[in-house]
Amino acid sequence: MIEVKGLHKEFDGKQVLSDINIKFSPGECSLIIGASGSGKTVLLKNLVGLYEPDQGDILYDGKIFTKMPLKEKKLFRREMGMLFQESALFDFATVQENVMFPMDFFTDWSFEQKLERVNFCLKRVNLENVNHLYPNQISGGMQKRVGIARAIAMNPKYLFCDEPNSGLDPTTSIVIDRLIQEITKEYQITTVINTHDMNSVMEIGDHIGFIHKGKLVWEGNNKEIMDSDCQPLNDFVFANNLARQLKKNK
Amino acid sequence: MNNLFQITGEYWQLMSRVFRKPEKWSIFRKQFWTESQKLILASLLLLFIVSASIGAVITIQTANNLESPFIPKYYVGVMARETLVLEFCSTMVALILAGKMGSSISSEIGSMRITEQIDAMEIMGVNSANYLILPKICAATIFSPLLMLTSFFIGLLGGGLLVAITGIITLAQYIEGLQFAFREWYIFYSMIKMAVFCFIITSIAAYFGYYAKGGSLGVGRSSTRAIVVTSTLILIFDLILTKLLL
Ligand SMILES: Nc1ncnc2c1ncn2[C@@H]1O[C@H](COP(=O)(O)OP(=O)(O)OP(=O)(O)O)[C@@H](O)[C@H]1O
Ligand SMILES: [Mg+2]
Numbered sequence: 470m471i472e473v474k475g476l477h478k479e480f481d482g483k484q485v486l487s488d489i490n491i492k493f494s495p496g497e498c499s500l501i502i503g504a505s506g507s508g509k510t511v512l513l514k515n516l517v518g519l520y521e522p523d524q525g526d527i528l529y530d531g532k533i534f535t536k537m538p539l540k541e542k543k544l545f546r547r548e549m550g551m552l553f554q555e556s557a558l559f560d561f562a563t564v565q566e567n568v569m570f571p572m573d574f575f576t577d578w579s580f581e582q583k584l585e586r587v588n589f590c591l592k593r594v595n596l597e598n599v600n601h602l603y604p605n606q607i608s609g610g611m612q613k614r615v616g617i618a619r620a621i622a623m624n625p626k627y628l629f630c631d632e633p634n635s636g637l638d639p640t641t642s643i644v645i646d647r648l649i650q651e652i653t654k655e656y657q658i659t660t661v662i663n664t665h666d667m668n669s670v671m672e673i674g675d676h677i678g679f680i681h682k683g684k685l686v687w688e689g690n691n692k693e694i695m696d697s698d699c700q701p702l703n704d705f706v707f708a709n710n711l712a713r714q715l716k717k718n719k
Numbered sequence: 720m721n722n723l724f725q726i727t728g729e730y731w732q733l734m735s736r737v738f739r740k741p742e743k744w745s746i747f748r749k750q751f752w753t754e755s756q757k758l759i760l761a762s763l764l765l766l767f768i769v770s771a772s773i774g775a776v777i778t779i780q781t782a783n784n785l786e787s788p789f790i791p792k793y794y795v796g797v798m799a800r801e802t803l804v805l806e807f808c809s810t811m812v813a814l815i816l817a818g819k820m821g822s823s824i825s826s827e828i829g830s831m832r833i834t835e836q837i838d839a840m841e842i843m844g845v846n847s848a849n850y851l852i853l854p855k856i857c858a859a860t861i862f863s864p865l866l867m868l869t870s871f872f873i874g875l876l877g878g879g880l881l882v883a884i885t886g887i888i889t890l891a892q893y894i895e896g897l898q899f900a901f902r903e904w905y906i907f908y909s910m911i912k913m914a915v916f917c918f919i920i921t922s923i924a925a926y927f928g929y930y931a932k933g934g935s936l937g938v939g940r941s942s943t944r945a946i947v948v949t950s951t952l953i954l955i956f957d958l959i960l961t962k963l964l965l
Pocket of ligand 2: 509510511554631663
């Protein structure tokens with residue numbers, strides 16, 4: 470369980486997030502949606518401690534993460550997995566070495582054991598026979614999937630994904646969404662996903678928070694989202710014709 | 720001025736994260752050897768060319784300027800040796816390496832910073848400063864005295880080659896000069912200087928890379944700043960160390 474309490478964040482006097490209060494529960498895919506530039510990435514980076522909030526706290530299972538000393542934070546982070554918006558794969562390492570990286574540091578497994586885990590994770594994201602390629606030799610969508618494989622390599626308790634399926638084709642998108650949902654339920658992971666993809670929202674949105682201009686203006690799930698009377702949310706959800714048509718037919 | 724305080728503060732803060740016990744020695748060892756190979760291979764060719772030609776140039780200049788019959792010919796060898804060991808092989812070579820090693824380290828780490836690779840390590844709970852920077856600093860500092868020695872020998876060889884080819888003085892006179900009033904301490908002094916300089920180059924360049932921001936332009940900017948700052952510090956420390964050690 471992750472709790473965000475009264476989070477404020479500004480950059481050079483420009484308010485990016487104001488008074489965010491939200492809870493993320495284990496075994497549930499929590500989606501943060503919002504327009505480009507609304508502050509989703511900034512929120513995620515505050516959650517994992519890459520940015521320091523200006524005000525407010527972030528609690529992991531009741532422990533105040535924001536005030537933890539660095540050493541404790543470091544231990545805590547071994548239970549986190551994160552997929553970055555631009556994948557952030559290590560370009561000095563092959564796909565296999567990327568996924569193996571956290572295992573090298575934090576396990577005493579033999580190479581064979583590590584390799585088995587790597588191949589298991591790569592297979593789950595539909596990647597095979599790319600073990601020895603470097604990140605610049607694979608496509609953007611493949612990089613994203615390697616990023617996911619790396620994020621789940623250590624069986625994290627908390628999983629953060631920044632736009633896991635931007636740049637993926639619809640089929641792979643759904644595969645990835647389902648994968649994230651599956652492991653979230655299977656291992657009771659607390660999963661937070663940033664997205665502006667309405668397909669994902671309808672597919673896996675157990676819990677959805679809508680951010681508009683740095684404020685959390687709506688919370689609910691994928692069954693409620695179609696019938697909300699929150700104007701900015703409706704503008705966001707029904708931005709395209711197909712969605713408007715669906716709503717009309719309903 | 721404020722900026723200077725901020726940089727100094729951040730630098731020490733970073734160094735306090737760099738100088739920690741590595742998570743696993745096996746990983747550190749592997750990184751250390753990779754970095755050492757990179758460092759030596761990358762600087763060897765440059766070192767050979769520059770040292771040999773400077774050795775030759777010093778020899779030719781000294782020989783041409785020694786007109787007084789009262790100064791023995793072997794003095795050319797003495798001059799070449801002293802110039803090389805006292806200043807060239809440590810300070811000048813370090814200034815050259817500051818450009819080459821410094822820019823490659825700061826742009827390597829800087830590009831990892833802006834593509835969020837460093838953040839990705841931090842999220843895993845890896846001390847990125849320790850993992851990325853410590854092996855570089857150790858490799859450079861430990862192997863730099865060797866680089867200095869190599870540069871010294873190549874420089875002397877360059878001078879010798881010139882003497883042999885042009886016959887300005889005889890080779891025997893040159894070699895006599897090399898041995899005349901030779902002080903071993905100068906070699907150690909030069910090796911110590913080189914180790915300090917290489918520590919400065921790697922740690923400062925790593926600092927500028929680690930705190931790079933503003934896209935690829937920012938990476939370029941930070942590696943330029945790294946070179947300016949390291950070159951200045953090398954000259955300042957040259958003065959300090961000479962005062963202390965000689
Ligand atoms: N490091 C930073 N320094 C200054 N401003 C920043 C920084 N990071 C983000 N911002 C600002 O915060 C705002 C929100 O950015 P953020 O990256 O969170 O958007 P986003 O919702 O993730 O958008 P997208 O869907 O396009 O990824 C933007 O206006 C951006 O300019
Ligand atoms: Mg974003």
